[in-house]
Amino acid sequence: MNWNKWVRQGHRWVSIAFTLVSAAxxxxxxxxxxxxxxxxxxxxxxxxxxxxxxxxxxxxxxxSRRRPLEKT
Known part of the structure; x- marks a missing residue:
C-alpha cells in the first residue's frame, strides 16, 4: 500500500474514532x-x-497535476 492509501485509510479510521467519542x-x-x-x-x-x-x-x-508525467 502506498503513502496516499495509508493516509486515506487512517483518515477513515480516525473519523470513526472522532464520531464515536463525540456521540458518547x-x-x-x-x-x-x-x-x-x-x-x-x-x-x-x-x-x-x-x-x-x-x-x-x-x-x-x-x-499530482503539477508533477510531470513519468515515461514508462
Missing amino acids: IFLALGLGNQPAEWVYMLPLLPLLLLVLTGLYLFALPYL
Whole structure:
C-alpha cells in the first residue's frame, strides 16, 4: 500500500474514532450525566488529525497535476 492509501485509510479510521467519542459525550449529556471537564477535550486530537489528513487529501489532485508525467 502506498503513502496516499495509508493516509486515506487512517483518515477513515480516525473519523470513526472522532464520531464515536463525540456521540458518547452527547449520549452522556442526554442521559443526564455531567462528564468531567477533560472529557470535552477528547475529540480535539482526532479532530486535529482529521484536519491535517483532510487537507493533504484535498491537495492531492492539485499536487499530482503539477508533477510531470513519468515515461514508462
